Amino acid sequence: MTTASHDILNVAAESDEVKIRPRGKATSMSAAIELDNVCCDFGKFRAVDHVNVTIQPGEFFSFLGPSGCGKTTILRMISGFIEPTQGAIRIGGKDMKGQRANQRPTALIFQNLALFPLMPIWENIAFGLEVRGVDKAKRRARAEELLALVDLHDSADKMVSQLSGGQKQRVAIARALAVEPSVMLLDEPLSALDLKLRQHMRAELRAIQKRTGVTFIYITHDQGEALAMSDRVGVMSQGKLQQVANPRDIYNNPVNGFVASFVGENNILAGDVKKASAGAAQFSTAIGEFQARLGAGANGKTAKLYIRPEHVILSAKRGKENSVPVTVSEVSFEGNFIAVQAKTANGTNLVAELRNDGSATVPSIGTKMHMTFDAQRSSILPDTSSAGA
Amino acid sequence: MQDLLRRYGTTLTYVCIGLTFFWLVMLVLLPNFTMLESSFRPYLAKVDEGGPLDFYSLGNYGKILGNNVDTTLFGITFPMPVRVKVFVLTIIYSAVVTVITFVLAYPLAYYLAKIVSPKSLPTLFLLLFVPLWVSEILRSFAWWIILAFKGPLNAVLMSVGIIDSEIRWIAGFSPVIIGLVYTYVLFMVFPLYNSMQSLDSNQIEAAEDLGSPWWRTHWRVILPHAKPGIASGAVMVFMLSAGSLLVPSLLGSTTSGWFTQTIQEIMLGSQDWNAGAAFAFMLLIACTLFVSLMMRVFGVKLSDIAK
Amino acid sequence: MHNNRNFFFHLYMALFLAYLLIPLLVMGGAAFNASKLPTIYPWKGWTDQWFIELWNDNRIWGAFANTLLVALAVAIIAVPIGTAAAILINSISGRIRSVLYGMMVAPILIPGVVIGISTLLFWNNLSVGSGLHLSVLGQVSYIASFVMLLVLARLQSFDPSLEEAALDLGASHGQVMRRILLPHLYPAIGAGAAISFFQSIENFNVTLFTRGGADTLTVYVFSKVRSGITPTINALALLLILFTLGAAVWYEISRRRKEAVQRAYEEEGIRAEAALH
Numbered sequence: 001m002t003t004a005s006h007d008i009l010n011v012a013a014e015s016d017e018v019k020i021r022p023r024g025k026a027t028s029m030s031a032a033i034e035l036d037n038v039c040c041d042f043g044k045f046r047a048v049d050h051v052n053v054t055i056q057p058g059e060f061f062s063f064l065g066p067s068g069c070g071k072t073t074i075l076r077m078i079s080g081f082i083e084p085t086q087g088a089i090r091i092g093g094k095d096m097k098g099q100r101a102n103q104r105p106t107a108l109i110f111q112n113l114a115l116f117p118l119m120p121i122w123e124n125i126a127f128g129l130e131v132r133g134v135d136k137a138k139r140r141a142r143a144e145e146l147l148a149l150v151d152l153h154d155s156a157d158k159m160v161s162q163l164s165g166g167q168k169q170r171v172a173i174a175r176a177l178a179v180e181p182s183v184m185l186l187d188e189p190l191s192a193l194d195l196k197l198r199q200h201m202r203a204e205l206r207a208i209q210k211r212t213g214v215t216f217i218y219i220t221h222d223q224g225e226a227l228a229m230s231d232r233v234g235v236m237s238q239g240k241l242q243q244v245a246n247p248r249d250i251y252n253n254p255v256n257g258f259v260a261s262f263v264g265e266n267n268i269l270a271g272d273v274k275k276a277s278a279g280a281a282q283f284s285t286a287i288g289e290f291q292a293r294l295g296a297g298a299n300g301k302t303a304k305l306y307i308r309p310e311h312v313i314l315s316a317k318r319g320k321e322n323s324v325p326v327t328v329s330e331v332s333f334e335g336n337f338i339a340v341q342a343k344t345a346n347g348t349n350l351v352a353e354l355r356n357d358g359s360a361t362v363p364s365i366g367t368k369m370h371m372t373f374d375a376q377r378s379s380i381l382p383d384t385s386s387a388g389a
Numbered sequence: 390m391q392d393l394l395r396r397y398g399t400t401l402t403y404v405c406i407g408l409t410f411f412w413l414v415m416l417v418l419l420p421n422f423t424m425l426e427s428s429f430r431p432y433l434a435k436v437d438e439g440g441p442l443d444f445y446s447l448g449n450y451g452k453i454l455g456n457n458v459d460t461t462l463f464g465i466t467f468p469m470p471v472r473v474k475v476f477v478l479t480i481i482y483s484a485v486v487t488v489i490t491f492v493l494a495y496p497l498a499y500y501l502a503k504i505v506s507p508k509s510l511p512t513l514f515l516l517l518f519v520p521l522w523v524s525e526i527l528r529s530f531a532w533w534i535i536l537a538f539k540g541p542l543n544a545v546l547m548s549v550g551i552i553d554s555e556i557r558w559i560a561g562f563s564p565v566i567i568g569l570v571y572t573y574v575l576f577m578v579f580p581l582y583n584s585m586q587s588l589d590s591n592q593i594e595a596a597e598d599l600g601s602p603w604w605r606t607h608w609r610v611i612l613p614h615a616k617p618g619i620a621s622g623a624v625m626v627f628m629l630s631a632g633s634l635l636v637p638s639l640l641g642s643t644t645s646g647w648f649t650q651t652i653q654e655i656m657l658g659s660q661d662w663n664a665g666a667a668f669a670f671m672l673l674i675a676c677t678l679f680v681s682l683m684m685r686v687f688g689v690k691l692s693d694i695a696k
Numbered sequence: 697m698h699n700n701r702n703f704f705f706h707l708y709m710a711l712f713l714a715y716l717l718i719p720l721l722v723m724g725g726a727a728f729n730a731s732k733l734p735t736i737y738p739w740k741g742w743t744d745q746w747f748i749e750l751w752n753d754n755r756i757w758g759a760f761a762n763t764l765l766v767a768l769a770v771a772i773i774a775v776p777i778g779t780a781a782a783i784l785i786n787s788i789s790g791r792i793r794s795v796l797y798g799m800m801v802a803p804i805l806i807p808g809v810v811i812g813i814s815t816l817l818f819w820n821n822l823s824v825g826s827g828l829h830l831s832v833l834g835q836v837s838y839i840a841s842f843v844m845l846l847v848l849a850r851l852q853s854f855d856p857s858l859e860e861a862a863l864d865l866g867a868s869h870g871q872v873m874r875r876i877l878l879p880h881l882y883p884a885i886g887a888g889a890a891i892s893f894f895q896s897i898e899n900f901n902v903t904l905f906t907r908g909g910a911d912t913l914t915v916y917v918f919s920k921v922r923s924g925i926t927p928t929i930n931a932l933a934l935l936l937i938l939f940t941l942g943a944a945v946w947y948e949i950s951r952r953r954k955e956a957v958q959r960a961y962e963e964e965g966i967r968a969e970a971a972l973h
Contacts, residue, residue, distance in 0.1 A: 079864055101863045114861035118879045127875070128865035161961040164968035179865055393787040396859055398869030408780035413799050416837035420814035421806075427817050497712050500705045513709070515948050520716050522940040524898040526914045527933045530921060531719035534726055534735050541722060541737040571719065603701075624805065632807025635900050635914075639921055649809050649901075656905060662817060669813045673806060680805055691798055 031092030031105065031182035031215065032057050033078065038087035040073050040239075047073045049239035050087070055217060055232075060209050062218040062226040065236035066262065071219045074236075075185050078217065079108045092182055107176035108185045112192070113168055115160045121147070121171055122156035128179035146174040150208065166197050173208060183215045190225065202228050223263045227251065235259045242384070252377070255295060256384040260306045267312065267350050269305040273298060273380060283380050287344045290322045292378035304383045311377040312352035314340060314363070319372030326350060328367045338362055342371065421673075428667035449667035452655075472651055479648040480675055482562055483630040486569045490577040490626050491619065493570070498581035498618070499611065503590060521575055529568045529639040536564055536640070564640040565647065569630045576629060577622035584618025585611060620687035627683075628676050648672060720937060727930035734927040746931040753928055759916040762828060766903075766912060767896035769832045770839055774892045777836065778843025779885060783877075785844070786851045801845070803838035808901025811837055816906050830906035831899075838902075839895050843888035850884035890947075894940070 033055040040048040048070040055061045063071040076082045078089060080101035089096045096104060107128075116124050123130070125146050126139035134142075144156060150170035160168065169189060176184055186205075190198045206229045209216045220226050226233045227247040234244045235258070243255045254260035261268070271285035273294070281294040283305050292305055313319065326342035329349075338354045340363060350371055354360040363369055393402045429445040437443065453476065457468040462477070469477075505513065520528060535542050536558035543555040558564055588611060596606040612619075637647035652672065656665035684691070725736040730743040750756060781800055785793060803811070815834035816826055824830065854877070862872045878885075900914045907915060917929055 081860060081863075101860070102866045102868060106864070108861070108864045110857050110861055112855070112857060114855065114857040116858060116862075116876060127862065127867070131862075131865065131867040131871045131875075159961050161958065162964045162968070164965055164971070167968060175865070393784065396787060396856070396869075397783070397873060401869055401873055405780040405784045408777045409784050409796075409800075412777045412781060412837070412840050413796075416815075416833060416840075417799065417803055420811075420818035420837070423818040423821055424810070424814035493712075496705065496708055500709055504702055504705050505709070511948065511952070513713075515944060516713055517716065518944060519937075519941060520720065522894060522944060523720060523933075523937050524914060526900060526917050526921075527723060527936070528719065530734075530917070530929065530933070531723040533921065535719060535722055537733075537735060539737075540735055544737045571715075575716075628805055628807060632809055632901065634809060634904065635918065638918070649807070652809055652813070653904070656813060662813075665813055666817060669807075669810045673810045676805065676807055691801055692794075 032090075033183055033215065033217070034088075034090040034093075035074070035078075036088045036090065038074070038077065038084045038089060040070070040077060040082060041085045046239055048077070048084070051239075051241045053234055053241060053244055055215060057215055058213045060206065060216045060218065060229055060231045062220060062230040062233045063236055064220055064223060064226040064233050064263070066221055069236040070239040071236050072187060075108070075187055075217065075219050078104075078183070079106050079185050080104045105182040106185055107179055107181035107183070109172050109176050109187065109189045111187045111189065113172040113189065115168060115171060115175070117160050120157050120159055121152075121163070124160065124171060125175045125178050127175065132179075142178060143174075146178055149177070149211070150174045165193050166201060169193070169201055170204075173205070177208075177212060177214070181214060183217060184209075186216060186218045188220050188222075190220075191222075198225075205229060227263070235262060237262070237384075253293075254306070254379065254381065256297070256382050257304055257306065258384045260379065260381055265309050265351070265353075267307045267309060269307075269348070270301075271303075271305060272301050273303050280375070281380055286346055287324050287348050290373055290378065291375040292322075292373070292380050293376065295379055295381040297382045298380045302383055303380050305378060305380055307373045307378045309339065309351040309353040310337070310355075311374050312350070313372040313374070314342075314352045314354065314360075315370050315372065318370045321372075322375055322378070323370050323372040324350075326369055326371050328363045328365050328369060331362060331365060342369065424666045425670055427663050428670050430663055432661045432663040449664045450671070452661075452664045453668065453671070471646075475646040475651055476648045476671070476675075478562070478646070479631055482566060483569075483627050486566055486573070486630045487577075487623050487627045489566070489570050490574045491581075491623065493574055494577035494581050494622065498578050498585055498615075499607075501578075501582045502585035502588070503593065517575060517578065525572055525633075526635050526639070528572050529636045532564070532568050532571060533559075533639055536567070559640065560642050560644065562641075562645045564642075565637050565645050568636040568640040569633060572633070572636055573626045573629050576625040580618040580621035580625070581615055582618070584615040584621075588614045616687045617689045617693040620683045620689045621693065624680050624683050627679050631672065631676060631679075723930055724934040724937060726927055727934045729927065732926065734925055734930050746927040749926065750928040750931040750935075755911070756913075756916065756928070756932065759911040759913045762910055763897055763913040766828050766832055766835070767893045770835045770896040771889045771892040773832065774836045774840040774843050775885060775889050778840040778888055779847050779881065781840065781844045782847035782851055786848060800841055802841075804841045806838065808838075808899070809905070812902040812905030815902065826906055826908035828907060828910045828912070830908075831903045831910075831912070834902040834906050835896050835899050839892045842891050842895065843885075846884045846888045846891070847881055850881055854880050 035051050035053050038048055038051045039046065051070075051074065063074060065071050073082060077084050078091075078096075080096065080099055080103070083097070091105060116127065119127070122140060122143035125143040126134075129139045129142060140156075147153060147156060150173055152167060152170050152174070155163065155167065155171075160171070163171065172189065173184075190201050190205075193201060202225060205216075218226070218229065227250070230247055232244060232246050233250050235242045235250060237258050243250060243259045245253070250259065250263055254263065257268075260266055269283075269285045269287070269290075271283050273281050274284050274289070275282040276294055276299070279294055281292065281298075283290050283292055283303075285305065290305060295303075318325070324344055326344050328340060328342045330341040332339045332341075333356075335356065337356055338360070340352045340354060342350050342352070344350065352371060354362065393405065397405070428449050429447070431442060431444075431446065431448055433440075433442055453472045454470045456471040458471050458474060459466055460469040460474050501510065501513065534540060537543075538555055538557055538559070542558065543552070546552045547555070558567075592610055592614075593606060596610045597603075601609070632649060633647070634649040634653060637645065637650055641647060641650075648668070649672070652665055652668045655661050655668060683689075722736055723734075726734045727746050728742050728744070729736055730740040730745065731738070785797055785800065788796070811834050815830055815837065819830055819833070820826070858876050858880075859872050862876045863869075867875065898914065899912075900918065903912050903915055904918075911919075913932075917932075920926075920929055
């Protein structure tokens with residue numbers, strides 16, 4: 001057993017009253033997690049490929065990527081169900097090599113929650129304490145505290161099947177918190193819930209994380225979840241960590257084509273980098289020359305130009321620069337925005353999104369207009385749509 | 390193995406392997422191997438064991454021959470050793486029992502799987518299970534009472550006027566067959582029910598909707614789906630019938646020898662354990678052949694049969 | 697047309713149940729007949745004589761005690777073996793799995809006579825003489841297969857992530873087994889124990905060849921049937937039937953009660969879900 005989990009045991013055994021930590025402040029309980037050059041092979045298949053990242057104590061960190069990108073493998077390596085083929089995992093500075101899942105200061109929340117169906121709620125929550133030999137009265141008291149923490153009063157003696165999906169979610173969180181882990185690992189825990197509940201639980205999870213100050217590592221393929229909850233996001237593809245940044249930078253300043261296209265929509269134009277200067281360049285395409293930000297590693301003909309549809313300005317008059325004449329081909333009303341599809345003279349499709357706030361006039365099909373790209377918000381990035389290369 | 394270690398750790402893995410090893414090796418493999426080995430050795434006095442007389446031969450298997458009796462099988466009369474005759478008749482009548490139980494069980498299994506309302510199923514199953522909880526010997530004993538010469542069956546039949554004088558039921562193979570069918574019919578019902586119950590009722594309705602008469606629906610849709618159940622039921626009933634000792638002993642007469650009775654006579658009467666081993670092995674081979682035949686005919690695997 | 701057909705099926709079901717149950721009634725009824733031979737016809741008047749004789753028959757009670765002892769021993773040995781074998785087979789795959797599975801299922805398909813003889817010869821070679829201990833070993837060899845099949849079926853509905861969750865919360869392998877896996881398997885283990893017990897009570901073939909001189913109930917009844925039987929056997933049979941019937945009904949009632957509770961829970965869960973929207 002690690003020193004950290006010894007502390008957990010002692011604190012859990014001695015505490016008789018509710019301990020809710022001050023908001024947003026990390027306590028000594030949370031620890032940094034370092035993934036140092038971690039690789040994981042399944043036979044010939046490399047599921048995780050030289051991942052390096054340090055997650056700060058008290059941070060809410062998300063691994064975001066499509067299924068099969070290796071994010072779940074990372075989670076299972078941190079929790080101790082899989083050993084890395086190569087590289088080291090350190091929690092609170094301590095190498096976890098050889099430490100089994102039941103010896104690590106981590107608590108995993110499973111995709112299907114994995115609540116024990118044959119135990120009442122309070123025994124579920126107190127299970128981690130039970131196996132550490134905490135006596136029954138203290139276990140019960142601690143379970144009640146945690147139920148209060150996750151806003152589930154009077155449910156201690158219910159069975160798992162008596163709860164709704166959202167309530168089960170909270171029990172799973174309370175059960176993981178009961179062992180006072182340094183790190184909470186969450187494996188797409190919201191994927192089974194319906195849309196409304198999912199959005200509600202996002203805020204709830206974030207609030208619980210702030211309240212407890214425990215490091216959260218969250219796995220998801222849903223960019224909305226990752227961007228809304230996380231302090232930082234690591235975007236993964238084909239076993240490799242493509243970019244680690246705060247949600248704003250992930251969206252606004254993606255480092256490559258994969259990140260740009262996995263997180264959000266884009267107009268993508270092929271072309272050639274011309275007149276590169278520090279951080280900016282002229283990009284020559286089939287529909288004209290455009291001024292844009294120049295991403296690292298983007299050069300020659302391997303680069304592409306990425307412009308978010310909501311950053312496209314649609315106007316009747318031609319813009320000063322970066323403007324191209326188009327003919328509106330389709331208008332679709334999406335609720336909070338209106339997507340306008342248009343074709344250039346050579347038939348290239350472009351999309352602009354207008355906010356449905358009453359300010360924009362919605363063009364009709366066939367109207368001739370101009371699309372202008374904001375040079376600050378258009379990026380020339382290395383094309384890694386087959387990322388990992 | 391790796392999975393087992395990861396999930397349950399070293400100690401529990403060894404416990405699981407140890408218990409399984411004890412079962413399969415000490416209780417199944419080695420006893421059967423010993424039986425096979427003894428079946429090739431002569432029946433000797435203790436002092437001669439390991440001596441010059443103790444060598445492997447097929448002598449014990451030869452003991453099934455001798456004592457020819459005239460036998461009529463399929464209309465042809467020919468001399469046949471009495472033990473061979475008993476062996477052959479045991480196999481034939483076990484097959485007959487299997488067929489009768491199938492005929493009796495099929496409509497019942499269909500009724501349980503597709504007709505009766507699911508609400509009354511638990512109660513019906515409870516009732517069907519009652520005889521299973523009553524031991525085999527008591528069930529045969531019940532028929533021993535019913536079939537007695539001055540017993541209730543004859544009394545009922547005579548009072549209704551179906552027969553004029555008592556019938557001697559306990560004669561020949563019929564009481565044995567009656568007893569075996571009664572004892573083992575449920576082993577046909579449950580596998581059949583299991584396999585039919587997994588058939589999507591829409592398939593039956595689709596067949597009827599397409600104009601299929603009921604018998605064709607059964608022949609083309611339900612029977613093929615019930616194959617694993619038929620195989621499993623047939624194997625169980627045949628094996629239990631051929632291996633039954635209680636029913637033929639209780640309900641049989643001098644004219645209805647059963648091969649298990651021959652084995653019992655040799656083992657416990659003559660105390661010739663080596664010949665007993667040889668005969669037991671022959672019974673085992675017959676049952677194994679029947680199991681493989683059923684698996685071949687119905688195209689099912691062992692895991693489909695054992696359910 | 698359809699109703700007509702169903703009528704015949706209902707009738708068939710009723711006849712079948714009558715076919716199954718009437719012989720048992722006949723046997724039970726004979727226990728109250730004052731006739732010296734066990735029968736219900738001719739009826740010679742009510743008597744409780746056979747129950748009194750049964751009560752005073754020491755040999756029957758001796759055989760009964762042996763039977764219970766053997767059944768208990770069989771259940772105690774076969775349940776752990778069958779459970780361990782099911783856990784083992786559930787976590788391996790490929791060719792070894794099918795070979796092992798075949799070996800585990802085969803004993804069900806071996807005639808009892810063969811099991812009895814092979815057990816007797818094998819242990820005799822190891823200088824273990826015949827007796828009820830051999831009957832226990834012989835019976836375990838095929839009864840463990842039933843337990844294995846029951847537990848394996850239950851294991852297939854087990855969610856292995858529960859084990860991982862428990863490990864992750866710091867449980868040892870032993871604790872995972874005791875608190876998570878075994879509780880899930882208890883219904884199957886209980887059913888396995890019951891089946892082991894009743895199968896053992898029923899057993900005749902294996903016991904006959906391995907028992908040495910000891911009597912069990914089936915062997916004793918068998919010898920009585922051949923050597924002149926009295927309706928005390930019927931009295932015993934009736935008591936056994938009533939006992940097993942009682943046990944079966946009790947089991948069914950408790951099963952239905954559990955099911956109802958579970959259903960109520962699930963409905964509550966669905967209501968809780970709906971209340972959120």
